[in-house]
Amino acid sequence: MKEHAPVLGVIGGSGLYQMSSLTDVEQVEVETPFGKPSSPVVIGTLEGKRVAFVARHGIGHVYSPSEVNYRANIYALKMLGVKQVISISACGSLREDYAPGHIVIPDQIFDFTHKRARSFFGDGLVAHVGVADPVCKDLSRQVYEAVLQAGGTAHLGGTLITIEGPRFSTRAESNAYRSWGMSIIGMTASPEVFLAREAEMCYAIMAHVTDYDVWHVSEAPVTVEMVIRTLLQNTQIAQQAVQALMPHVPVACQSGCQHALADALITAKDRIPQETREKLSLLVGRYLS
Numbered sequence: 633m634k635e636h637a638p639v640l641g642v643i644g645g646s647g648l649y650q651m652s653s654l655t656d657v658e659q660v661e662v663e664t665p666f667g668k669p670s671s672p673v674v675i676g677t678l679e680g681k682r683v684a685f686v687a688r689h690g691i692g693h694v695y696s697p698s699e700v701n702y703r704a705n706i707y708a709l710k711m712l713g714v715k716q717v718i719s720i721s722a723c724g725s726l727r728e729d730y731a732p733g734h735i736v737i738p739d740q741i742f743d744f745t746h747k748r749a750r751s752f753f754g755d756g757l758v759a760h761v762g763v764a765d766p767v768c769k770d771l772s773r774q775v776y777e778a779v780l781q782a783g784g785t786a787h788l789g790g791t792l793i794t795i796e797g798p799r800f801s802t803r804a805e806s807n808a809y810r811s812w813g814m815s816i817i818g819m820t821a822s823p824e825v826f827l828a829r830e831a832e833m834c835y836a837i838m839a840h841v842t843d844y845d846v847w848h849v850s851e852a853p854v855t856v857e858m859v860i861r862t863l864l865q866n867t868q869i870a871q872q873a874v875q876a877l878m879p880h881v882p883v884a885c886q887s888g889c890q891h892a893l894a895d896a897l898i899t900a901k902d903r904i905p906q907e908t909r910e911k912l913s914l915l916v917g918r919y920l921s
């Protein structure tokens with residue numbers, strides 16, 4: 633591997649399985665204590681800096697939202713030295729003013745998933761990270777500026793609800809989420825965002841609105857074809873936005889993401905099994921010495 637650690641990790645979602653703008657590309661097979669990431673990690677140069685890319689659903693889109701190994705994806709990026717991650721995701725809109733083609737950088741997450749491994753911790757080492765503000769405010773603002781610079785229509789803020797899927801919502805569910813004040817809907821932000829916090833990484837979401845879900849009275853209900861068609865129309869903006877972000881990374885984080893575990897570990901040091909210490913040393917080593 634090249635000597636410089638990637639300054640940015642990009643996790644590409646539905647419709648974004650590679651970054652064509654990367655040069656000097658190498659492909660790294662990473663094995664983590666949590667298994668293999670969804671795809672080989674592709675590391676390449678963009679604007680003179682190294683970027684690491686993972687295809688969330690695998691090459692050919694082979695993992696459903698419930699099957700994605702979120703822990704391995706985040707852990708693999710951490711192993712490569714990545715400290716800041718952006719997710720590029722497709723989402724449905726639950727608000728009239730967040731229209732298909734627009735890009736939302738949400739500031740809140742509502743986790744409605746129920747069957748995913750959602751923490752690196754356990755097995756004798758307990759941690760409770762704070763996620764009141766689940767995304768990095770500083771990285772999110774830079775992503776927002778970058779999307780504007782790339783010519784996109786962007787919204788900074790909004791709540792993203794993550795459903796388990798893989799099916800889309802019923803009209804009753806969609807209307808309920810709207811009545812709860814949710815802005816956009818997807819299937820992958822949780823637990824990814826929370827794992828990034830446990831790994832003390834800054835994390836922001838560039839969510840591409842691909843549809844109006846199923847609540848809209850005059851728009852057709854969401855389909856996969858609709859999602860991929862709209863996302864593909866946005867691919868160039870997504871790639872240009874990442875390019876526009878590069879001069880600003882690493883973004884100066886004032887939000888404490890890089891110290892998220894400082895007051896989160898609760899297990900007595902002498903009670904932590906050696907095996908767990910070793911497994912999680914990359915995350916907690918500096919707190920246990």
Ligand SMILES: CSC[C@H]1O[C@H](OP(=O)(O)O)[C@H](O)[C@@H]1O
Nearest residue numbers: 645646697721722818819820859
């Ligand atoms: C292909 S439609 C539903 C699918 O698309 C989104 O994926 P991602 O967040 O990885 O872009 C959504 O979350 C679902 O997984």
Ligand SMILES: Nc1ncnc2[nH]cnc12
Nearest residue numbers: 722723724817818845854
């Ligand atoms: N309407 C929707 N619901 C859940 N995930 C989505 N991804 C894209 N559109 C979506």
